[in-house]
Amino acid sequence: MRLDGLDAAAIEEAGRLIAAGELVAFPTETVYGLGARADSDSAVAKIFALKGRPAGHPLIVHVADRAGADRFAASIPAVAERLIDAFWPGPLTVIVARRPGLADAAAAGQGTIGLRCPAHPVAHALLVKAAEAGVFGIAAPSANRFGRVSATTAAHVAEEFGDSLPVLDGGAARIGIESAIVDCSSGRPVLLRPGVLTRERIEEAAGERLQDPDEASPRAPGTLAAHYAPEAKLRVMSTGMLQTALKVLGAEPLKLAVYSRSIPSGVAPGVVHRRMPARPEQAAHELFSILRELDREGVHLIWVEEPPPGPEWDGVRDRLSRAAAS
Numbered sequence: 396m397r398l399d400g401l402d403a404a405a406i407e408e409a410g411r412l413i414a415a416g417e418l419v420a421f422p423t424e425t426v427y428g429l430g431a432r433a434d435s436d437s438a439v440a441k442i443f444a445l446k447g448r449p450a451g452h453p454l455i456v457h458v459a460d461r462a463g464a465d466r467f468a469a470s471i472p473a474v475a476e477r478l479i480d481a482f483w484p485g486p487l488t489v490i491v492a493r494r495p496g497l498a499d500a501a502a503a504g505q506g507t508i509g510l511r512c513p514a515h516p517v518a519h520a521l522l523v524k525a526a527e528a529g530v531f532g533i534a535a536p537s538a539n540r541f542g543r544v545s546a547t548t549a550a551h552v553a554e555e556f557g558d559s560l561p562v563l564d565g566g567a568a569r570i571g572i573e574s575a576i577v578d579c580s581s582g583r584p585v586l587l588r589p590g591v592l593t594r595e596r597i598e599e600a601a602g603e604r605l606q607d608p609d610e611a612s613p614r615a616p617g618t619l620a621a622h623y624a625p626e627a628k629l630r631v632m633s634t635g636m637l638q639t640a641l642k643v644l645g646a647e648p649l650k651l652a653v654y655s656r657s658i659p660s661g662v663a664p665g666v667v668h669r670r671m672p673a674r675p676e677q678a679a680h681e682l683f684s685i686l687r688e689l690d691r692e693g694v695h696l697i698w699v700e701e702p703p704p705g706p707e708w709d710g711v712r713d714r715l716s717r718a719a720a721s
Contacts, residue, residue: 396559396560396561396562397549397553397562397564398561398562398563398564399563399564400421400517400520400564400565400566401517401565405563406517406520406521406524406563407524408561409421409521409524409561409563410521410524410525410527410528410530411528413430413431413432413521413525413528413530413533414432414525414528414529414530416431416432416435416437416438417431417438417441418430418431418438418442418445418560418561419431419521419560419561419562419563420538420546420549420556420560420561420563421517421518421521421533421535421562421563421565422515422517422549422563422564422565422566422568423457423513423515423518423535423568424485424486424513424514424518424568424569424570425486425513425568425571425573425574425590426537426538426545426546426547426568426570426571426572426573426683427537427538427545427546427547427548427551427562428457428518428533428535428536428537428538429442429445429446429535429536429537429538429539429552430442430457430521430533430534431533431534431535432525432532432533432534433456433467433498433501433530433532433533433534434497434498434530434531434532436499436500436501439498439500439501439534440500442454442534442535442536443500445556445560446536446539446540447540447541448541450500450503451503451614452503452541452614452616452619453501453502453503453505453508453509453613453614453615453616454501454502454503454509454534454535454536454616455488455509455510455511455535455536455576455616456498456501456508456509456510456511456533456534456535457511457513457518457522457532457533457534457535458510458512458522458531458532459512459519459522459523459526459531460512461479461483461512462531463512463522463526463531463532464479464510464512466494466497466531466532467493467494467497467498467508467510467531467532468491468492468493468494468508468510469492469493469494470491470492471491472491472579472580472582474584474601474602474603475491475577475579477600477601477602478577478579478584478597478600479512480600481600482597482600483511483512484512484513484514484519485512485513485514485592486514486570486573486574486575486590486591486592487511487574487575487576487577487590487592487597488509488510488511488574488575488576488577489509489510489511489576489577489578489579490507490508490509490510490576490577490579490580490587490613490615491507491508491510491579491580492506492507492508492580493505493506493507493508494508498532498534500534503614505613505614507578507580507613509615510532511574515565515568515569517563517565518565521533521563536616537573537617538551538552538555538556538562539551539552539555540555542619542621542622542623542624542721543555543623543624544624544625544683544686544687544690544718545572545573545623546683547567547568547571547683547684548567548568548684549562549563549564549565551684551687554687567684568680569680570590570591570676570679570680571679571680571681571682571683571684572590572591572679572682572683572710572711572714573588573590573616574588574590575588575590575591575592575597575710576588576590576615576616576617576618577597577601577605578608578612578613580613581611581612583603583606584597584601584603584605584606585605585606585607585608585612586605586606586607586608587608587612587613587618588615588616588617588618588713589709589710589712589713590710591676591679591710593706593707593709594706594709595706617717619717620717620720621717621720621721622714622717622718622720622721623714623717623718623721624717624718624721625686625687625690625697625718626690627652627689627690627694627695627696627697628695628696628697629686629696629697629699629715629718629719629721630696630697630698630699631699631700631701631716631719632698632699632700632701633700633701634655634657634701637653637655637657637698637700638657640698641653641663641666644663644666650665650693650694650695650696651663651665651666651667651694651696651697651698652666652668652689652694652696652697652698653666653667653668653697653698654668654669654671654685654689654697654698654699654700655668655670655671655698655699655700656670656671656672656700656703657700658670667689667692667694669685669688669689671699671702675702675705675707675708675710676707678702678708678711679710679711682711682714682715683714686718699715699719701715702715
C-alpha cells in the first residue's frame with residue numbers, strides 16, 4: 396500500500412500503524428527502512444519474520460532527535476556526543492550502551508544499541524508523529540529480504556514485499572547506501588561499517604582515530620561477509636582483468652552485465668553495459684538501483700570494475716565486496 400510521504404494524513408496513518416505494532420516501510424536519505432516500534436519486541440519480531448533475518452542480527456533504532464536517543468541509551472559517551480553533534484541528522488549510526496529492559500529484540504539481546512537520526516524530511520515527520528503517540532524510536536533495517544540488494548525507492552520495497560505492506564513514498568533515496576556505523580561503547584571508537592562519510596571526516600569530528608573491529612566488537616547491521624547481493628552472481632575485477640576477460644569472451648553470447656567506469660570495446664553481442672559514475676557519491680546513489688535493474692534484465696553474471704583507491708570510495712567498495720561474497 397503506497398502512502399504519499401508529502402501527505403500529512405498519510406504520515407499520521409503511518410504513525411498510527413507504528414504505534415499499533417504494525418510494520419511500515421519509510422524513506423531515509425540512505426535507503427528505505429522496514430520499521431516497527433523499537434520498544435515492542437513483538438512488533439520487532441515481525442521485521443525479522445518478514446525479512447527472513449536471523450534474530451541474532453541487530454537493528455538500528457531511528458530517533459527524531461537527541462532526546463529520543465536518551466530514551467534508549469544507558470549513557471552517551473563523549474565521543475558519541477561529538478559525532479552526534481557533527482552528523483545528526485544524517486548518515487551516521489552510533490552504538491552505545493543500551494538502557495536495560497528496553498529494545499531487547501531490536502538489539503538482538505546485546506547490551507548495546509545502534510542509534511541514528513535520519514535527515515530525510517518524511518522519516519523525520521514519521522518519527523515526530525510516532526513520538527506524539529508515545530513511540531520514541533523506530534527499529535528499521537533496510538526494506539528488503541535479508542542479505543539481498545537494499546531498497547532505495549518505494550517501488551523497490553513493493554518488489555520485495557508486495558503491495559500489502561504500507562510504504563511511505565518519499566522519492567528515491569538521496570545517498571543510496573546505508574549509514575556509517577561507529578561503535579562508541581568500548582571507550583575507543585570503532586568503525587564497524589563505512590558509508591558516504593569518510594573515515595577522515597569521522598575522525599576529525601570524533602577528535603581521535605577510529606579503530607578497526609575485532610572479535611570484541613558488538614554485532615552490527617550489514618557487517619556479515621556476504622550481504623547486499625543481487626540474484627545474479629557478482630564479481631569485482633580490476634580494470635585489466637575485466638578488459639582481458641571481455642576479450643576472451645569472443646562472440647559467444649552470455650547473460651552477462653558489466654558495470655564499469657571505462658567503456659569496454661569489442662564486447663560480445665548481448666552483453667549489457669552500465670557506466671559507473673566517476674564520482675563516489677554518484678556511484679553510491681545509484682549502486683543498488685543498478686544491481687536491481689540488471690537483475691530485471693535477467694543476467695546471470697555481473698562483472699564490476701573495482702572502484703578507484705581512496706577513502707571516499709570505501710562505502711561503495713564495502714557493499715560490492717560483500718555482494719560478491721554471496
